[in-house]
Amino acid sequence: MWYTHFAVLLTLPFASPSVLNARNPTNCTSPPASEGSCQQACETLASKFPGRLHYKEADTNFTIWDQKQLQTIYVCRVEPVSAEEVSQVLQVLVDNWCRFAVKCGGHSRFPDDSVSVGGVTIDLGLMNTTVVSDDHTSASIGGGALTRQVFAALDPYGLASVAGRVGQVGMGGFALGGGTSVLSAKHGWALDSVLEYEIVLPNSTIATVSENQHPDLYYALRGGGNNFGIVTSFKMTVFPQGPVYTGSRTFGDDQTDRFLEEAERIFTLEDAEDTNIGLEYRYSYSAALNRYTMSSTQRYAEPLLNPPVFDALNAIPALSNLTGGINSLANSTSFSGPLGQTRYVFARRGGERQKAEHPRPVKSANAIVGIYSPR
The missing domain is CATH 3.30.43.10 (Uridine Diphospho-n-acetylenolpyruvylglucosamine Reductase, domain 2)
Structure with a gap:
């Protein structure tokens, strides 16, 4: 089984400083001596x-x-x-x-x-093509391709690949950082889908890297980040995929314990019984509302409206009504929204939480704490 919930919404960026960049402290408004x-x-x-x-x-x-x-x-x-x-x-x-x-x-x-x-x-934004193989089992994906571009290219074939949850996520950072997806419970992480990398090495030579060619580098690139070179193309496995269910609901922080207990039950079912199930949640602070909230995204990798597995979760009192429906991955990731208007800081928490009425710790799934500040 693929334990996707232990890395909810966590991907590493493709563009952390290059291997040739000195990692000296800098002020982003004050260019360095170079x-x-x-x-x-x-x-x-x-x-x-x-x-x-x-x-x-x-x-x-x-x-x-x-x-x-x-x-x-x-x-x-x-x-x-x-x-x-x-x-x-x-x-x-x-x-x-x-x-x-x-x-x-x-x-x-x-x-x-x-x-x-x-x-x-x-x-790398102009290097964004996705070309499906003749046998429809793999695709060559440009190093600058976005998730929404990949899903849009694969959708006419009735195919999908392990890609980001949000359309603006680039395949480069997503795949090189490991890459958890809405389809990871069934198909693994992005690193499990990469068959071959085209990479420009630090000495400017171009290499093709696979399990059989430069296997050590192939192993390193599978989740090792971008410090081994600049990946310009990924050959990735693709698979048949139809419409999926996505639902969203937001809960107040006074329901955190109930939510986490139910989330743990859902994750157990995902791991042991049904890999179509997916659940993500974000615990965030809104300066405008001056409160913390728990936002959830409920997913099912089949066109099943309101899957029963989420009934108990949706019975918890919430701040918003359940919204969502059945759609293709291409359509659900097509909206990019305005860019550059928010400032994000993410942290990760997990392990065990202690409830006052319990004499022992209650295990909980990991969560992402997001703090955002619209400006």
């Missing part, structure tokens, strides 16, 4: 990639998920379209000793994750 060398690198890249090199001051159409990253001051952003171009970009940056970050979906939270502080942002 800015001069990066300026030279940007001039070289501008001549190599006309129309796809954007200086920060003129890059007014660039948006990204978290406001902290959107406010990051980089020198320029370059948009390669192939592994060969990524190799050329990397060589220029290395030759100029210029720091950089790599952006796929940009669904991460801190400066230097996807947007370089005072350096060059390598934006």
